[in-house]
Amino acid sequence: MLVELTVTEQRYRAVLEVEAGVPVTEVAERFGVSRQAVHRWLGWYRDEGLAGLADRSHRPHAHPAQTPPEVEAAICELRRNHPRWGQRRLHYELGRNGCPGPIPSVSTIYRVLVRHSLVDALPRRRRREDYRRWERSAPMELWQMDIVGGVLLADGTEAKVVTGVDDHSRFCVIATVVARATGRAVCLALVAALRAYGIPEEILTDNGKQFTGRFTRPRPGEVLFERICRENGIVARNTKPRSPTTTGKVERFHQTLQRELLDATPVWPDLASVQAAIDTFRHEYNTNRPHQSLDMAFPADRFTPRPDQAPLPLRLPSSLAAPQLDPTPPTTPLRSTAPLVMAANGLEPVNLAVEAERVVPASGNLGVGGQQFWLGPARAGQTITLWADTTVVHLIVDGVRLKTVPSRLTTAHLRQLLVDGARPAGPPPLPTGALRPGAPIEVDRLVNATGLIGLAGRQHPVGYHFAGRRVTVRLAGALMQITTDGQLLRSLPNPLTSTDMARIRDARPAGPAPQPPSDPLRVQRRINCRGALVVAGQRIHVGIRHAGATVTVEAADTTFRIHDGDRLITEVARTTTKPIARFKVRKPEPPRRGS
Incomplete structure (x- = not known):
């Protein structure tokens, strides 16, 4: 019966044969090893006995490239104090703050972290060099x-x-x-x-x-x-x-x-x-x-900033431009204060009115006592005087009333305004009571999605391009003016009679006449295949070489100017008085089937 011998038993037999006088060369040849191996076994047996013949690790006892223990301790301490730091950051911090020994490589730091169970060993991903990184060549690009x-x-x-x-x-x-x-x-x-x-x-x-x-x-x-x-x-x-x-x-x-x-x-x-x-x-x-x-x-x-090297100054819309506040408030002449009329309990006044100055913010939406007043970004930075009581609020600029709105302020709000620096108000800038017959009036309305506003129970068109905008409608005689922030947007014939105007809800006496627009009205048209276009019912021949082009038409009082981009194509006299109802180019119709 054959029995397999272990490595230790074979070495022991070889040592016994040598000790019995058999030459080392003959023993080495019989066991298939070198003479040096047999001499090494003899030395182990003499030093350690039979236990010394057991198989042992080939790992060296020391290595000149081994990471010093103090460096490993520094790596582990940094990692425990900063769990988010990886091997690259740890390598940088060791060189930045000083290392107790030679600074190890990034891969060595990673192996130290894995050996001490501070990170989980992951399969190797693609190298960073394999990825293509894009970046601009200079800052501020x-x-x-x-x-x-x-x-x-x-x-x-x-x-x-x-x-x-x-x-x-x-x-x-x-x-x-x-x-x-x-x-x-x-x-x-x-x-x-x-x-x-x-x-x-x-x-x-x-x-x-x-x-x-x-x-x-x-x-x-x-x-x-x-x-x-x-x-x-x-x-x-x-x-x-x-x-x-x-x-x-x-x-x-x-x-x-x-x-x-x-x-x-x-x-x-x-x-x-x-x-x-x-x-x-x-x-x-x-x-x-x-x-x-x-x-x-x-x-x-x-990074190199360049705030002073821009070829042009920073241009911002008025809604974002920082208002220039005047540190000295304007002097407003004080009117005589009306005597307060107290309620039956003798504590609360029933005709309390205050005046206060406020600066319009950049948004154009002024808030006082929880009530907001829309003045528009164009008035950002201006000082507005508010005359307010519990029924009405007047907004005044340089003595000229801008608008009058119903008040949602209570007596407590008015008293708080007095504490915050307001003053008791004099007589109101407008007399209370019904509107004077025949006098200009104005009212705020929101234009619906189809370009209509509601006046006196009926819908009136003002232009679909104003859809979604809140406008002020000024009715003066035979003219209806559409304004916003004091700027005239459009003038139309007044469709209301004096009886209808008396029925308009939320109407108030009109303020100063709106300013005419500084820029002419611009509309877009597409030139047809015959080289012509139509604006306000007037047919204008531009030229067949421009067929299919989209142009911009500047509509003035007496002329139409047609522009192709920045180039003026032609200018013709205006022979129509019809209002312009279409401002954008119509979308081309989809092709029919079979065509």
């Missing part, structure tokens, strides 16, 4: 902008953060916390960055409704963000739908912001505390945090 949520406040609402990153340097140019990510809030954050760092050449965003109106239904249009870019020479670029990797740099900034700041505080007290924390994080991110994609350089080292 391209900004990437986006909006990120996940900021929970103590009142139960969720705030948003408007972010922007320079493509070349990864420098964070925008990090603004907003309660709601409206188009106006996004534009205000952009304007602050433009004033601080200058105007970039391009801005890349996704297709959010704050950034583009090309997907707006029922008809695409230009949003405020696109208008700011267009007026300042910035190319507004949008990604393909459902392609977040195109704006990967700002998305990566979101990940860093979420991991290193927002996750540490699940609920924030208010917007101010969030903004203060993000400002601190942003400064650290730009100036003291190495970026791996920049070979561990700081973003601030590669």
